[in-house]
Amino acid sequence: MSAPMSDAPLAVHVPLDGGRAYDILIGRGLVAEAGARAAALGARAAGIVTDETVAELYGARIRESLEAAGLRAGLIVVAPGEASKSYAGYAAVCDGLLALKIERGDLVVALGGGVVGDLAGFAAATLRRGVRFVQVPTTLLAQVDSSVGGKTGINSPLGKNLVGAFHQPRLVLADTATLDTLSEREMRAGYAEVAKYGLIGDADFFGWCETNWRGIFSGGPERDEAVAICCRAKAGVVVRDEREDGERALLNLGHTFGHALERLTGYDSARLVHGEGVAIGLALAFRFSARLGLCSGQEAGRVANHLALAGLPTRLAQVPGGCGDADALLDAMAQDKKVRDGALTFILARGIGRSFIAPGIDRAEVRAFLEDELRAG
Structure with missing residues (x-):
């Protein structure tokens, strides 16, 4: 049985045209609601992209939430840090999503900080010429900035974020409880x-x-x-x-x-x-x-x-x-x-x-x- 919806997360609506409007939900405990919220979007499967650090903390929890809501779910785990926002990292994520048989009507779930969000979002933008995706940012930087607005991309040796696409998420779940596990530096x-x-x-x-x-x-x-x-x-x-x-x-x-x-x-x-x-x-x-x-x-x-x-x-x-x-x-x-x-x-x-x-x-x-x-x- 999926987790009950949070009583009153703060909500920010992003009223884009063309059926692309979405909500940003902000509050504690939203990771546990990911399954119910993803199911409400009509998805049948989800590829969760995360890094090794976040996977250890929340990977099993979000996968169980998605599966409890009836979605087929799998994890794709990358190394933490900007080095993963590379051509090689992008290829690995795309191949991982294809191996999970993620289709255009399914979801890519970006679980992590700005690196994971940018990388997973770019993979979603280009996989099968565009797959829906959900942002589940777990850092303060990602929650206030990079998870919102649809900028996705990877780095080139010639500069940062020079290869990418605009691809808006269908939902952003900013679970502020995840910030409790951040280092002081982050x-x-x-x-x-x-x-x-x-x-x-x-x-x-x-x-x-x-x-x-x-x-x-x-x-x-x-x-x-x-x-x-x-x-x-x-x-x-x-x-x-x-x-x-x-x-x-x-x-x-x-x-x-x-x-x-x-x-x-x-x-x-x-x-x-x-x-x-x-x-x-x-x-x-x-x-x-x-x-x-x-x-x-x-x-x-x-x-x-x-x-x-x-x-x-x-x-x-x-x-x-x-x-x-x-x-x-x-x-x-x-x-x-x-x-x-x-x-x-x-x-x-x-x-x-x-x-x-x-x-x-x-x-x-x-x-x-x-x-x-x-x-x-």
Whole structure:
């Protein structure tokens, strides 16, 4: 018998057209409900894609939930970390799903963090030219950002997320109880994406984060509230600009710098995880904005101080093993998805909650800024 539905998970609706609307459900205990919720979508089978760490914690639980609801289910387990978001990892997941005889009317279930969600989602987007999928994010970063909006993909040796597709999930189950098992480092990394939403367009939310961030970390009611606020903000952007033709690029605040750092550290999570790169990128974006006279140095300092208080890095010198020189960083940025006609595009800020898209930024200006940041230590 399948688990009873949760009494009152928080719900965020993503009202996309063409029959592609879906719900994001947020609350404790939703992993146990995956079977009943998947059955409600009309699926008969599910291929669960997860990594070794998450499989040990929740793999059997979600498979039992799906089977109890009458679905045929199987697990495909990859190694944890960005290295799995590769051509080889993608091929292994696709072959695993085909071996499970997953059909277009079935489901791919992404159980894990952002790496698993991106990888499983891309496999679902391309397997049999498109299979439905469900996101069950188990990290803070995935719950507030990567599981929502339909961006899927893998990394190339030339850059991050350069091979992928837009493929919206049919349902997102954000079980906030799964965050209880995260390491402190992973919680901090996810928190960078939480703070990002305030910095993009909601100064009041950033102020709320400054007051309530400890409750998010400790699992108080602030956690569910923060996840819901971030999902609501992202859902609004996705509905207005699903394929990142304009406004959605704002969600990449800090990511031009952050993705370059990930590439230069070889996607080695022992050195740098995505959220840490984003945190450094956020601080850099505000300091660069201040350098250009767009915002005050005081606001840039406030951003860096809060991220540091939450235990996040804010300086290039904090990248273990270093990140190369200014030219190496610029070369890595040249593969950013926002590059147009070879010109760099940044997300900059006129203040906290006042971010904007800044195309055609002068490379010499960026290089001089990076050299100063590298010297700053």
